[in-house]
Structure formats: C-alpha cells, structure tokens
Amino acid sequence: MAYTIIEVERKTGISSRTLRFWVDKGLFPYIEKDEKGVRYFSEKDLQWVLWIDCYRQIGMSIKDLKDYIALCAKGKNTAKERLEIILSLKEKTLKDIQKFQAILKKLDFKVKYYEKMTKEGEDKLNPLSKNYKKRKKRLKL
Structure with missing residues (x-):
C-alpha cells in the first residue's frame, strides 16, 4: 500500500508541511514519486516517519538523523555504531525525564x-499583599 503525504498526515498526526520539510532534507531517501512528482510512502516509510518524529522530539538534529540514516543504509556492519547512537539518545532522554520530573x-x-x-483568599508570598509573611526558612525551588 502507498500513501500520499496527506494520507500520512492523517495516519500519523504529523503535519504535511513537516513531512515535506523532512523529505526535502533527505530524511526519506527511498520515497517514490510518480511522473507528476507526487510522493508515495510505503508501510515501511510510515515506520520511518514515526521513528524520525520520535528522534526529532528528543532533540536529534537533521544532520545527525541523516548520518544515522546513512549508517542504516550501509547494513548490519554499522549495527554497533547505531547502537551507540541509540544508547546516547536514551541516556539524554533519561536525563531530560529527570529534569522534567523536577520541574x-x-x-x-x-x-x-x-x-x-x-x-483562603490570601496571597502570603506577594510582598505587596497585606497578608505577606516573610519566611524563616528558604523555599525549595
């Protein structure tokens, strides 16, 4: 089955504008086009779309994504390098989770x-409020 960008947008929730941007940046090197230039995504391409969205959400740059895709295209001989990339992303994501838990x-x-x-109708932390009370101990922020 092949899907147009609009159909991919409907299936994934990722805007067609974003998908076109990613295509133009070379993140889908195997997308097929018809004679009119309409791009078609296969089922496997849909999986790539979801992975690229995941990687972008955790901050992976377009350049790093292109490097990763190039490694994937080279086959199983690059599995160790790809594993290192994924482990690095996982570590960064865990740190981000800890940061967001603190927030x-x-x-x-x-x-x-x-x-x-x-x-209660009182603002005890506003220095301009008549109910303001200085704290003896510092607030943990």
Whole structure:
C-alpha cells in the first residue's frame, strides 16, 4: 500500500508541511514519486516517519538523523555504531525525564499554593499583599 503525504498526515498526526520539510532534507531517501512528482510512502516509510518524529522530539538534529540514516543504509556492519547512537539518545532522554520530573514537582507546589490561595483568599508570598509573611526558612525551588 502507498500513501500520499496527506494520507500520512492523517495516519500519523504529523503535519504535511513537516513531512515535506523532512523529505526535502533527505530524511526519506527511498520515497517514490510518480511522473507528476507526487510522493508515495510505503508501510515501511510510515515506520520511518514515526521513528524520525520520535528522534526529532528528543532533540536529534537533521544532520545527525541523516548520518544515522546513512549508517542504516550501509547494513548490519554499522549495527554497533547505531547502537551507540541509540544508547546516547536514551541516556539524554533519561536525563531530560529527570529534569522534567523536577520541574513537575515545582509546578505541583505552585498548583497547591494557588489552590490554597483561591480557597483562603490570601496571597502570603506577594510582598505587596497585606497578608505577606516573610519566611524563616528558604523555599525549595
């Protein structure tokens, strides 16, 4: 089965504009075109689309993606290099998760604070508020 960019957009939720950008950057070297220049994605190409989206979401650059795709095209002899790339991406992603968990913890604090403020009607952390109270111990941010 072959899919147009619009059909790929509908199936994946990735905009056709983004898909065209990726195609123009060479991230799908095996996409077929008809005589009118319409691009067609195969089922395997759809899997590549999802992987490229994943890699882009975790910050992989277009250049690094192109290098990775070139390694893939060379076959199993590059498996070790590709594994190292994936392990590096995994490590970076785990660090990002830890960073976002810390941010989420801070946001949870703010949510509780504002819920309490809306319930009690007092803003004890605003220095311009009549209810402002200096804290004896520092807030953990």
